[in-house]
Amino acid sequence: MDDLTRAFAERGDLAHLALFLWAMGASALLVVALREYAAAMRRFDDFVRELARFNKKFGGR
Structure with missing residues (x-):
């Protein structure tokens, strides 16, 4: 260098x-920044998937 x-x-x-x-x-x-953004989107997707599974299991819409 x-x-x-x-x-x-x-x-x-x-x-x-x-x-x-x-x-x-x-x-x-x-x-x-893009790597952190992608990781945040994966975490959010996991959250939404778990929320949908919770709603399906307990009779939510």
């Missing part, structure tokens, strides 16, 4: 390096 940073610094492309690091961080944050 140090060689990569040095190469960018020697060529004067620090702005490009900063933009690249920002994009990678934003992409990683998006992946984490």
